[in-house]
């Protein structure tokens with residue numbers, strides 16, 4: 001039998017033999033996504049619809065407003081919040097799911113929100129922290145005092161202590177350094193705690209928050225100690241609480257930020273979520289959650305830059321063809337796609353590991369934040385290049401995404417600091 005005939009006879013009709021000669025796969029919304037469960041798909045659809053119809057258009061409007069206009073009573077920011085509350089996606093409703101479902105669904109929701117608008121996704125995320133941490137630290141009774149719909153904030157950094165505030169264990173503190181005075185101190189006095197001082201102008205939601213998760217130094221009688229601090233839930237309508245003016249900034253302009261001031265603010269001890277003995281562990285636990293959530297949000301933003309560039313590459317013609325037909329453009333789009341897939345895979349995997357582990361790995365969560373914010377920044381920069389001159393105009397959305405992503409590389413800890421701290425945590429694990 002001639003060789004050609006023999007080959008033809010041996011070939012089955014399934015598997016690769018049934019494929020078209022030049023296989024092409026059209027990927028879905030989230031790329032090479034193994035099938036989602038029904039519940040996961042429902043959450044993704046719900047979060048995507050909200051991101052598309054509310055977060056993205058309102059985020060663009062807010063970006064062009066002054067910080068004062070963003071928080072004014074007639075601002076579209078409040079429309080966004082009321083539509084978000086209608087979704088009923090919050091720590092209380094999510095706590096009805098199993099830990100495994102939560103581990104899968106949280107990054108799916110956060111990615112969609114970040115796809116809509118990174119800064120507004122952060123505003124919603126920090127808004128939920130009081131409820132989330134009340135549950136996490138076994139103080140569910142506080143949920144009776146603060147509704148999940150109230151706007152929360154997370155006040156960590158101080159005017160004189162930015163990076164320092166994220167490193168209470170002093171793992172990366174300079175060996176010859178002197179810490180100086182903390183700017184905000186909680187004095188423990190019998191059955192109450194008295195708070196004095198201020199937090200930095202960077203507190204996300206600071207100007208609009210109704211309740212604050214406050215990290216501060218604790219004074220239990222021997223003077224303020226930043227390494228033995230406290231995490232306290234502080235209602236912001238108390239006597240002695242003040243707020244600074246909203247901050248004007250480069251990116252994430254829809255996210256209101258501003259200082260908080262405390263002048264002899266008194267609270268019963270049951271508002272203390274975590275006291276000095278467990279402060280460093282609490283910082284570890286909360287930063288693990290925050291770094292994973294940031295990873296998912298900025299994966300979404302990286303994806304939005306990719307989606308916009310993809311559509312543009314199919315509609316813009318140069319050299320007689322849609323620019324996608326040029327190899328350099330296809331090459332750029334491939335790398336944008338690759339970054340999104342890698343960022344998503346990392347976040348989903350680490351979130352599942354950390355949510356189900358007895359002791360989560362902060363270094364892995366930090367890897368998420370660093371990788372995904374870098375992916376968002378690189379994709380936004382590539383999208384600007386791909387859109388050519390249009391990329392730098394305010395008529396197109398990519399310059400805003402670029403500014404938002406740039407801020408994310410500092411937010412919740414500068415990326416280089418997270419890398420130093422993450423690397424330090426990884427060092428000699430058997431000895432720690």
Ligand SMILES: Cc1cc2nc3c(=O)[nH]c(=O)nc-3n(C[C@H](O)[C@H](O)[C@H](O)COP(=O)(O)OP(=O)(O)OC[C@H]3O[C@@H](n4cnc5c(N)ncnc54)[C@H](O)[C@@H]3O)c2cc1C
Nearest residue numbers: 154155156157162163172202203204407410411412413414
């Ligand atoms: C968009 C956005 C949102 C934010 N949201 C919040 C929020 O909700 N709540 C809140 O409390 N804060 C928030 N922040 C503040 C943020 O966490 C800090 O800006 C960040 O931790 C850096 O602190 P810093 O700005 O004081 O810079 P600094 O700490 O003064 O650092 C300045 C530079 O020095 C370097 N450096 C500092 N210390 C070290 C060190 N030990 N080793 C090596 N290099 C060092 C840093 O890498 C950086 O490049 C937000 C910031 C941004 C941009």
